[in-house]
Amino acid sequence: MGGEKKARNNSEKALTTGHEWDGIEELNTPLPKWWIWIFYATIVWSIGYWVVYPSWPLVSTYASGAFNWRSRSAVQKELELLQKLRAPLIEALRAAPVEKILADPQLLNLARAQGRVVFRDNCAACHGIGATGIKGYPNLNDDDWLWGGKPQDIIYTITYGVRSAHPKAHSGVMPAFGRGNLLKMPEIIAVAEYVRTLSGLTPPAGTDLALGGKVFKEHCAVCHAENGKGRRDIGSPDLTDSIWLYGSDQKTIVDGIYHGRGGMMPAWIDRLDEVTIKALAAYIHSLGGGK
C-alpha cells in the first residue's frame, strides 16, 4: 500500500508540470527562498564590482574604479615581492666568485636557473636557444673558445663584447686579403686547401700545397701561429681542430680569406648587471665546454 508515489503526494504536496514520459512525471518543485536571495546578493555584488574595479568603457578612456586598481601595478607589486624573496639568493651569487659557484652544486643550480633565463632573453637570438650557434655565431657547448673558455674569460667577453664599440672590447680582425689586393686568387685557393689539411681534410688532386704553405707562413702565421693553433689574445681561431665557425668547405674558406671576417658581439655591461653576467657565465661554462 505504501507506494512511493503516493508518499510524495502526501508529504511534499508536489505539483507536476503535467509532462509524463513512460510513467515518469516531471515535478514542478519551487526553488527555496534562500536560493533567490543568494541570486539577488550576486547582483548587488556585481554593482559593487562595477564601482570598485575598472569596468566601464568611456569614449576615449575608461572608468578607473574607486581605488584606481590596475592589473599592471598588481603585477609590479608581485614582481617586487618576488625580488624581495630572491634577494638572499642573488646576494649569495654576488658574494661568491664565479669559480666557487661552479664548484658548489647548489650555487651552480641557482646560477644555471638564472643564467638560462637571461641567455634565452638576450643571447639566444644569435647563439640559439640551446647555445648551439649557427654559421658565424659560435657554438657555446663545445670546447673551442676564440676568446678563452675559463669563467673569467667568459665574463670578460660578455661584459665588453667582441669588436663592439666598448673600448675594452676584444678586437682583432681577419683582413680582406683578396679585396685588399694582398693575395691573388690562385694563392687564396692554395692557402685555403693548405688550411684544410691542417685539420686532416683531404685536398683535391693537383692542389699546390707548397704554395699554400708558403702563403700561410708569410701572411697567416702572424695571427694564426706557425702551427695554425691560433692566438687567444687576438681571437684568431685554431685552424687545426674539427670545429669551423663559418664552415670547412673550400668556397667558405676562400670567401673568408678574400673578404675577411669580423663577427661582432655587443658589450652587455650597460644592459646586464654584474651578478646577472656572473650567473650567465656560469650557465655557459656549465653547458659542458668550459675550461
Place this chain on the structure above:
Amino acid sequence: MAVQLPANDFAEPIADGDEPLYASRRKIYPKAVSGPFRRAKTGLLLLTLGIYYILPFVRWNRGINAPDQAVLIDFPSRRFYFFFIEIWPQEVYYLTGLLILAAVVLFLMNALAGRVWCGYLCPQTVWTDLFLFVERKVEGDRTQRIALDAGPWTVNKVTRKIAKHAIWLIIAWWTGGVWVLYFADAPTLVKELATFQAPAIAWISIGILTFTTYSLAGLMREQVCIYMCPWPRIQAALTDEYALNVTYRYDRGEPRYSLKKAQVAHDAGLPAGDCIDCSQCVWACPTGVDIRNGNQLGCIQCGLCIDACDSIMAKVGKPQRLIAYDNDINAQRRAQGLPSQYKLLRTRTLLYAGIIVSVSFVMIFALATRSDLGVSLIHDRNPTFVRLKDGAVRNAYTIRIANKYLERRLFLINVEGFEPGNFQILGNTTNTMVVEVDPDRTQEFRLLMTTYAAIPPDASIPIRVVVTDVKTGQTARATGHFRGP
C-alpha cells in the same frame, strides 16, 4: 516492487501557473529521542569530533630533519606527513588510490545499508547534531522550541537566542581554528593565535570555516542535504531493492489508526495495523520527512525514527521495529506469508568488496615498497650531442636524485651500457662521481659523457645510470640514450 494501487490514487496535481516560484523553508524542530541508534550516533559524533580536534596535537618523532606532527600538510616545503608516511607532491597518486577506496567504500555501504555515511558520518550530519544538542540545551526540546519561536520577543527569548547563537559561533570558530592546525605546527600556531601573531591566512581560513560551519550546521541544516548535496542523487543509482534502508514496515503498520480508532476497527472485525499514527517518527526526524512515505531523497537514514517508534511500541505493548533497517522486497514477502530474506552477499556487494580489497592491496604494496631514493635522467634536447675540438662526441644530461630519506646521503653515480667513455659530474666539489644530497631533498647534477669511439651515424645507444648509496649500497636506476651525429 511496491504493491500496486489504482493509478488515480496517486495522480498528482498539475501546476497551473499560480503556485509560488520560491518556497519558504518549513522550519524543523527535531525532537530528542533515546535508543540504540541515538547512542550509535552520539558515539560516532564523539569519536569523529574527538579525532578531528585531537589529531593535530599528536606528535610523531621523525628525527631532527622533519616536523614532529603526526598529521601535517606542509605547503611551504611541499610535504604531507601522516604518521609513518611522508608523501611528496609527485606521489599524489597515493591520494588517487585513497579517493578510489573512499568512493568504493561508500558504494559498498550504500549497497549494504543505504546512506550510512549521510546518517552517521558526514561532517554535515555530525556538526548539525552537535548544534542541535546545543539548541536543545539552551531552548529546550521540540515543544518548548516551537512555543518559544511562536511567542513574543521577551527577555527570556532574546537571552536564549543570543546564548544559542553565541555558543554556535564559538563551536564554529573552534572548527576553523582546528582546521588550520593541520597546516602548521599546532602548538606554535596555537601560541601565535593566542598572542595575535598568527599569519593572516590562518585568520582568513578560520573566518571562512567559522562562517561555513555556523551557516551550514546552524542555519541551513537539512537544506544542505536536500538542495546542495549531490550524494542523495548519486545514491539513488547505487542502492538496490536488497539494500537495507530505514524502512517503515507498511505490511505491519497499515492501515494506521489512532489507538482509539484501532480499537473500534478491531471490534468491528476490520484489520488495523500497528502504526498508531502518533507522528513521533516525523518529529524525531532531523530532516523533517515522514518515513512512512517510503524511501525518499530527504531521508538521511540516521535511524532516529526507529528509536522514536520503538519507544512508542514499547508503551503500547507492541513488538519493536515497526520502522527498521529493511527493504521493500521483505515487506512484499511478508504480505504473501513468506519469511523475510536478507541477502548481504550479492554480486554487487561482493564486487565492491573485491575492488576494496584489491585497491587496498595495491595501496599497501605501493606504500610498503615506496623507495626513499629516486633518480631520473634528463637528456639535453638542444643540442642532443656536441662535437669537440678533437673530434670526440659529447652528450649532456641532468641527473635528478630524490633523497626521500631524512638524512644527508652520499651517492656514487655510475653509467652502465656505454663503453668506452668518460663521465664527469659538473659542479661537484669532490671532483669524483660521488655526490652529496641533502636530507629530504631533490638535487640536480649535470652529467657529461664523452666518447672517442667511432659511433655509427644517427646512433642512439641505450645507457643506464646507476645511483648507489655509498653507505647502504641501496641503488636506483634510470635509463637514457647516448646520441651521435
